[in-house]
Amino acid sequence: MPDVAVIPRPVLLESTGGEPFVLTAATILVVDSAPELVAVGVLAADLLGRLSGRPVEVRYTEGGAPSVVRLTVTDDLPAGDEAYRVVVTPQRVDLSARTPAGLVRAVVTLRQVISDIGEGTLTVPALRVEDHPRYAWRGLSIDVARHFFTVSDLKSVIGLLAHYKLNVLHLHLTDDQGWRVHLPSRPLLTRVSAGTSVGGGPGGFYSPAQLAEIIDHAAARGVRVIPEIDVPGHVNAATHAYGELTPSGEPTDEYTGIEVGFSRLHDDLPATREFLKDVFTDLAAMTPGEYVHIGGDEVLTMDHDEYSRLVGFVSSVVRDAGKKVVGWQEIASTPLEPGTVVQYWDINADPAPFVAAAQAGAQVLMSPASKAYLDMKYDAGTALGLEWAGHVELRDSYDWEPSSLIPGVPAESVVGVEAAVFTETLTDLSELTSMLLPRLAAVAEVAWTAPEDRDFDDFAARVAQHGAFWDRVGFSWYASPQVTWP
Ligand code: TNX
Incomplete structure (x- = not known):
């Protein structure tokens, strides 16, 4: 045909x-x-x-x-x-x-x-x-904290997700550089920390009504929204707004660089748990879906005990609010309730904590950076993007098998596949889609199609026909040399 x-x-x-x-x-x-x-x-x-x-x-x-x-x-x-x-x-x-x-x-x-x-x-x-799909969870995680993307941008992204039968939009709403969702219990977060972004751009945030608008727009297209507030690291926007979260009591300076791992909460400060309870209770109340993402990644300046206690506390707040917990892979090293979803990203990580977490009833969501991080450069000539996980060409995003990625984690523990796009270098929708396309289509096929039906050459011949559609809709995209475009 x-x-x-x-x-x-x-x-x-x-x-x-x-x-x-x-x-x-x-x-x-x-x-x-x-x-x-x-x-x-x-x-x-x-x-x-x-x-x-x-x-x-x-x-x-x-x-x-x-x-x-x-x-x-x-x-x-x-x-x-x-x-x-x-x-x-x-x-x-x-x-x-x-x-x-x-x-x-x-x-x-x-x-x-x-x-x-x-x-x-x-x-x-x-x-x-x-x-019918192979996996029930087929997503894209988008970082709206390093650079802000408007409601209209997100509607465009949701259209793209729906077009490739992806069903989860994971919003990374907070990070060191900005706080992107207004929470009624903590108004200073957006009043003080929404107006910044990487490189000093204008920032922005979603009101509760705007978040609801995004959620409804997604739901109408069969896409559920999973919001993330990243703790106990990646929190400079929070400590910039609330000095009570720092040992000195003074707010931290705003941050517009792209280093990671330096900011943190402190479990021994009385304000910390109050803060966590407020923000996750508000976020859960604004979420009709089953899951809330607590972050948990790259806390490079905290001992494991304190990390474990904070992850445990936040998880209990999320569960008390009636939601299930998702967290980046680092949470696998803490005691997890069954049904928790652990999002795998760093392909150099030790498999042992994932095996233990799966045995304890956790599920694993596959976002291997060297395959599914769509903010990685395609090759050395790509103007935008990062390269800490290597270059990710179209074929890299296509040729991988989620069920056997982590040795010892049984196939039944894999809940699905999520692409991710962090936006340190991506400032607008056009730059964003130039990184998503064509790779998002490849990850979508990994998530939907059975392994025996997947073949890169066959995929490349089909994706070649999609460029005209992206052009018609006005999405920038990358003409990978691995495809013979018409
Ligand atoms: C790692 S992956 C991060 C992010 C960065 C990203 C850049 C993960 C859970 N954390 O903080 O933005 O790399 O690719």
Whole structure:
């Protein structure tokens, strides 16, 4: 099927032969009238409308219409919230799934197989897709602390996640250089520490209403938001706002450099636990999802005992607020409750703590920096990005196997895959997407597609077809020499 370049590669995609479906002015979109389904229907109609340049009507019944795109919820599919089916015949397109999130996946597959043949005419080849993801957690972590990204930027990123069937947006909301979410219990955090960023730029923050707007926008596209407040290190923005968090009682200076590991909380200061309780209780209250990320990385100036106590305390606050804990891999060396998610990033780390954590019922989320850190330079000539984990070309982001990455950690303990983009060197959406694309598509396929169905050459031939889409949407991207772009 030369014109069909679906990423991530579906479980089954077959041509059923014959004439394509043609979207005309007579085509209507039909969906049952449950509110969540209507929302997906409106999203799909809006998409088809934008592609064809003419509005597509949403109806609740077919009423004998000659040309129909139909969205249906059914149990007649493999298990899992995101399983879906697409069947295209000359007269109709049937999208079915077990859940609204599954329907979003089906709509995206439809979008990726549509050809625009001009003058508002869209065609879809006659085909059948049966599909479901390998991993339930397929994410992107984005650092909005080193540089701030607006609500509108994040909506663009969410669109990109949805387009590659990623379902988690992890927001790294705080770091030494800035505090990016307003918390009602601690107003000084944003009043004092939101206006800075790496290199001294203007910074910014999200109000509770804006965070809710991001969460809702993501939810409508089958993407859940996992917010992170990074403690007990990476906290200079907090100690800059609240002097009571430092041994001298004086606030620290603002920080706009890119060193890591120097800032810290102190468990023996009376203000510390009050602070942690306030901020994580507020954050959990603003989070409809199951998880809150507590950070926990790179605390280079604290002994292990104190680190363990602080991680334990924060984890208990998060659990008391009804949420499960996610933390960077360093938390694996502390006692963890079952169900905690440990995010692996440093490929040189000792496997032993991960093995022990998995045995204790923790799950591991795979973000190996040398594969999935999309702020790494592609090669020595890349203008932006860092290189502490080496250069990460497209093939590096594609050719790896999450289930056997950490020796001794059983495949069942791997909850999924998350790409990450830290933004020390990335100041706007265009710079951001130039690092995400095309590698985000590669990581998305690692997370969705079974290993036996993955092949770099096959992926490269498909991703070559996606450049035109990125151009149309206005995303900057990197023309990797590992792909023959058309
Ligand atoms: C490591 S990965 C960090 C971040 C940096 C990033 C740069 C991790 C948990 N911490 O603080 O921004 O490297 O790539």
